[in-house]
Structures are given as C-alpha cells and as structure tokens.
Amino acid sequence: xxxxxxxxxxxxxxxxxxxxxxxxxxxxxxxxxxxxxxxxxxxxxxxxxxxxxxxxxxxxxxxxxxxxxxxxxxxxxxxxxxxxxxxxxxxxxxxxxxxxxxxxxxxxxxxxxxxxxxxxxxxxxx
Numbered sequence: 001x002x003x004x005x006x007x008x009x010x011x012x013x014x015x016x017x018x019x020x021x022x023x024x025x026x027x028x029x030x031x032x033x034x035x036x037x038x039x040x041x042x043x044x045x046x047x048x049x050x051x052x053x054x055x056x057x058x059x060x061x062x063x064x065x066x067x068x069x070x071x072x073x074x075x076x077x078x079x080x081x082x083x084x085x086x087x088x089x090x091x092x093x094x095x096x097x098x099x100x101x102x103x104x105x106x107x108x109x110x111x112x113x114x115x116x117x118x119x120x121x122x123x124x125x126x
Contacts, residue, residue, distance in 0.1 A: 037090070066091060
C-alpha cells in the first residue's frame, strides 16, 4: 500500500523450560531453635510426558535438617497441558543451631532437563 507500506505488529513470547520451579531458591531465613518451618515449592512440568523420578536434599548439612513431603492437594494441570506439583520442604524443629546451606535436586524423566536444582538455606538461632 502506498499509504502504509509497513505495518508493525507487536509480539510477545516466553520461552520456558520443560520443568520450572517456583521459587527458584528456598530461604528459611532466621529460625528459632525448636521451631519447625515449612516452605512450599511449586514444580511445573510443561510437557505432559515428564514426571518426577525422585527428589533428594544434599549439601553440607545434616540429613535430618531438611525433609520433604508432597502436598496432598498439590497435583493439578498447567496451562501448557503438563502438571503442577506442590511440595513442602520442612526445616526440622530438631535442627541444631547454625547456618545451613544445601540444595534440593529433582530428578525427572526429561531427557533435556533430567535434573533441576534448588538452593536451600536457613539460619538457626537460640
């Protein structure tokens, strides 16, 4: 068209991985000794064929400091046709005083993203 030879069409897109987690890191902050603290992690599979194989807590911390429990109401569908899972990460009330750092590693059936790692930290004070 001589009156309008170029038309600009705005476009917005988002590239997502096969597996995403929110929040990308878990911080318990400062917790008083003898208090159990819980943080939730939302795991989203953007491909309906991908599943969790296992979840591990690792790092330079005693194994009993952090534990996991699946949220009984945590399953659901995502907008992309995949699935959502909520998981509770629990800081034990038996955790000793000190600063703890580690990671939560999610093993999946995805060939392109078999591992998802989420850093975890907490400071226990008297």
